[in-house]
Amino acid sequence: MTAVEARDVKLSFGETPALRGASVAVEPGEIVAVMGPSGSGKSTLLHCLAGILVPDAGEIHFDGHRIDTLSEHRRSVLRRDRFGFVFQSGQLVPELTAEENVALPLLLNGVKRAAALKEARPWFERLDLAGLERRRSGELSGGQAQRVALARGLVARPGALFADEPTGALDSLTGEQVMDLLVSSAREQGTTVVLVTHDARVAAYADRQVIVRDGKVNALVSA
Amino acid sequence: MVFGMSVPMTLLGLLEREPSHGYDLKRDYDTFFSRGKPLPFGQVYATLSRLVRDGKIVVGEVEPGVGPERKRYVITERGATEVESWLTEPVEAEPNLQTVLFTKVVLALMLGRPAEEYLDIQRATHLRRMKELTEIKRAGNLVDTMLADHGLFHLEADLHWIDTTAARLDALAKEVRG
Numbered sequence: 001m002t003a004v005e006a007r008d009v010k011l012s013f014g015e016t017p018a019l020r021g022a023s024v025a026v027e028p029g030e031i032v033a034v035m036g037p038s039g040s041g042k043s044t045l046l047h048c049l050a051g052i053l054v055p056d057a058g059e060i061h062f063d064g065h066r067i068d069t070l071s072e073h074r075r076s077v078l079r080r081d082r083f084g085f086v087f088q089s090g091q092l093v094p095e096l097t098a099e100e101n102v103a104l105p106l107l108l109n110g111v112k113r114a115a116a117l118k119e120a121r122p123w124f125e126r127l128d129l130a131g132l133e134r135r136r137s138g139e140l141s142g143g144q145a146q147r148v149a150l151a152r153g154l155v156a157r158p159g160a161l162f163a164d165e166p167t168g169a170l171d172s173l174t175g176e177q178v179m180d181l182l183v184s185s186a187r188e189q190g191t192t193v194v195l196v197t198h199d200a201r202v203a204a205y206a207d208r209q210v211i212v213r214d215g216k217v218n219a220l221v222s223a
Numbered sequence: 224m225v226f227g228m229s230v231p232m233t234l235l236g237l238l239e240r241e242p243s244h245g246y247d248l249k250r251d252y253d254t255f256f257s258r259g260k261p262l263p264f265g266q267v268y269a270t271l272s273r274l275v276r277d278g279k280i281v282v283g284e285v286e287p288g289v290g291p292e293r294k295r296y297v298i299t300e301r302g303a304t305e306v307e308s309w310l311t312e313p314v315e316a317e318p319n320l321q322t323v324l325f326t327k328v329v330l331a332l333m334l335g336r337p338a339e340e341y342l343d344i345q346r347a348t349h350l351r352r353m354k355e356l357t358e359i360k361r362a363g364n365l366v367d368t369m370l371a372d373h374g375l376f377h378l379e380a381d382l383h384w385i386d387t388t389a390a391r392l393d394a395l396a397k398e399v400r401g
Contacts, residue, residue: 037386037390180361183361200349200350200353200378200379200382201353201357201375201379203350203353204350204353204354204356204357204375205357205361206354209350209354211343211346218343
């Protein structure tokens with residue numbers, strides 16, 4: 001059984017087709033990089049896989065269940081309970097401290113504050129952020145903020161982590177550190193990862209790369 | 224020298240397009256592939272002799288007059304098969320292979336072959352090598368990391384070239400097909 005799968009997914013924005021029959025299957029615990037030129041539809045595919053967008057046609061499956069037919073409410077619950085997200089930047093809540101940001105998915109899942117913070121703290125050591133627990137996002141460097149976001153994406157041990165250009169706003173060395181930590185942490189937890197990137201050096205951290213071109217996943221270039 | 228290795232294949236490919244004489248082959252080679260370093264006549268004829276010897280081309284009709292340049296060379300089935308497999312086979316993903324990639328793409332377009340597919344196969348080979356180097360980097364010490372990085376940056380540059388070339392294939396095809 002695949003962890004995350006798109007089957008012949010089509011989606012248009014108005015008259016403009018973004019996905020024209022995209023299919024991709026990700027195995028449990030696998031880390032897959034989705035590459036492709038700007039406007040190829042790679043982020044749209046990620047948003048469909050993550051249940052954020054609903055395709056016009058085709059199917060999205062997670063963990064053996066079809067999710068594109070679920071109601072908006074049930075998809076929202078699924079995203080909160082089973083998925084983690086990391087985006088390019090600007091995703092931390094500025095009013096919260098770093099550790100509160102990391103604990104946020106647990107708090108939203110109903111975990112008590114003390115327990116959630118206890119769960120969040122070991123991530124600071126693991127991601128080389130020790131001492132920064134009480135800082136707010138404005139007091140963190142880009143690389144630090146992105147590692148906090150990564151911890152937040154993984155703290156609730158999601159079934160799948162969706163990352164959209166997670167290193168896009170970082171210099172290449174900092175980006176590589178983030179990718180190294182992302183891969184180690186995801187492997188340690190057995191989390192399936194779908195990562196969108198235009199950067200081949202970032203994609204090289206994944207177990208497998210696929211290329212989206214003109215709204216389709218190019219199977220030939222699966223390395 | 225990497226480039227030297229592709230001269231016989233390039234001449235074979237030019238002959239697959241149409242039977243030709245040594246002089247015309249040299250002219251076409253110099254126009255499209257030599258990049259400012261014309262192919263010496265000696266090398267053209269030496270290469271053609273070897274290709275005849277290996278059964279990849281045959282000498283067709285000999286036109287009136289004397290001298291080797293009057294010979295018209297025709298590709299054999301064996302030669303055509305060799306061009307096909309050379310084009311399909313990705314180049315080993317090592318730095319500085321732009322020249323071979325360039326030759327393959329131009330030749331494929333001249334012959335009406337699926338250049339985009341060849342570029343896709345090459346891209347996959349490059350990505351696979353980048354993944355291997357990244358794994359070496361993650362497992363190794365700083366010296367390994369530095370060496371792997373050197374390879375990664377070169378392969379990344381190749382990939383940019385592959386992507387840009389893929390985006391320009393239509394225009395390039397028009398130019399090389401004349």
